[in-house]
Amino acid sequence: MDLSLFKHLSNAKVLVVGDVMLDRYWHGDSGRISPEAPVPVVKVSQLEDKAGGAANVAKNIAHLDGKVSLLGIIGDDESGETLQKLLNHEHIASELVIQNDHPTIAKMRVISRHQQIVRLDLEENFTAAHSQLLLDRLRDVVSDYDFVLFSDYNKGSLALIEQMISLVKSADKIVLVDPKAKDLSRYRGADFITPNLSEFKAAGGEVGSEQIITDSARKIIHECGINAMLLTRSEQGMSLITPDEKYDFPAQVREVSDVTGAGDTVIATLTVMLAAGMPAKDAVEVANLAAGLVVAKLGAATVRPEELTRKLNQYLLDTGEHYQTPFTDVLQHIELAKNAGETIVFTNGCFDILHAGHVRYLAQAKAMGHRLVVGLNNDESIARLKGPERPINPLEERAMVLSALSSVDWVIPFGQEDQNDTPAQLIEQVNPDILVKGGDYTVDQIAGAEFVLAQGGRVEVLEFLNGCSTSNVIKKIKTH
Template structure:
């Protein structure tokens, strides 16, 4: 691929678990007298959309149109998330408020660019709110070029099997970022994008590349997927389809923070497919985007301009 497609006008529907990534940055100069733990003197607080919200933010940063469908609590963190997402003109956030839950927060304490601690706040959404979200999905589906189901295992995708079936019936490619050990609910998706450890959790370990290929193709066939993409950190990415296997080596660069890299990968794949690219080309560009984003601290995004510059470099 010599040139990057134009993503303006590409429409991606993102459904999944959203969260607020909150960062406390500061300095550590002493150990607490109360317990053998460092004392962090906070000098800066940063907040960013996380989970499926970070996927949508990555789509918007690439210049495509993102519609995000999810559930938040009726609380300060939910309002904060709404406000952050509202800063992107090409991102529409349809967030159902569930007063019975708290918006998911991942709080990270960071000193000298090292994470000291992460604290999670979360409760699963109610059945009624999930049913309302499914109705929104029914309405939004015909407007999308590609669908992303971003599963963080927090309960927001209880209807995922039905959502995949609806997308396939509508002729829409559906990309799934999976979680947990039960992949049966992802059956029939166009593409599944587990990372290496997530894939190992489901398929078991492997001794060599040949055994990995057998396990990947077996999982792809059993789940009736068009393709399976395993992201493998420093070993790049591997794309498994019925007729072939393609491997894309990683672009060597300094790794600063891998959090959110999977969000960037699936967002880039979706906009590439929506722009008419084939899967191998989409994988190559997603691999470049991941290489750029791991050089940034925290959940971050990659712009189309950064990818173009990286291709020229």
């Protein structure tokens, strides 16, 4: 598998079309039963809104660096306004159609001690007239995209999906469908459909044996005019089935926390990887690994390129290749992590020759939060600070080594002359929750500390491991 293709994830220009929803979560503790009815009383302490349905598919694509827009129907109401704000925060372009006669679909969940107590669905199914509005809008914008992904949640906005797919294929675009209809011929012309096992059986698929599954799937895609089926099979993994080939991918054995949204992650990852230039077999392999990662998270979660490529390295028995987030994309990734409620830790240094002291220090820094950002002095900055013989290793190589550490999530270079060789300006851009520095500094001596404290963050000073320093390593090399 060519991991260098991960550098081209932003090549994806995808339009997601389908049933968009607002997922609302009310979190709280439950310690008693209501005197009014035999139900738990939940004292709500946190409210959380997330993009749901087709919007969650778009969110998954955005978190994988794909360029994505969302076409669907919302109401002229508070839920619709909230959803549009969420899309903006997630860097999803909105092609949403607002309707005064129809509410935004909203699903409200009460969560206590990581368990869902109840779900309230506020929704009305869309009509063919609503679907016609989407078809008209799709006709106007389809030329702007390379891939069109239909996310069908059986709410009616895709009632005219046959005409939609015909329109997209006539524009010579790639079509992927996450289906809900029992009659898969509705998706005629699609390049890929991604039914789960129950949807496959509801559509007439047979599952008596592997050969029966293969023959049945091929019969369906032949009769329905579909190019390929990615059949998701829960604990049995996935199967990519075409008229001529079948590839099986075993489930990634992980502790399952929540399967919510796993199908969204699969089709989103498949789309982005295809757009980056991966062959279908490799793209499905990556999508399978992404599903294994996302089911270990609570709620409709997403995966990011960094964690996906780390998992790929383990899965491929460590190829020696490590994906390094392009420096220009890191700030967007940090913003997405903050939106997900993750704690951002920042530290900085030259890290010219990585040694045990660095590794221990970075692990300690990462343990303070969810994500660790390392500001890395560029080559010119190190030369000014350490002398003309430094750095020993150039910026790109130092960044690659740091990125390969499990404790490091992102690396960002700094040290332009106008920054005076301090990370103060970069710290203001990142705006971390925790600033960490190693050595015997006091807080008032640490660049950026005043800013972080003013934003409500905190500053931590860690001790270096005695006897470990790049200068000592270089001195020892020279004496030998």
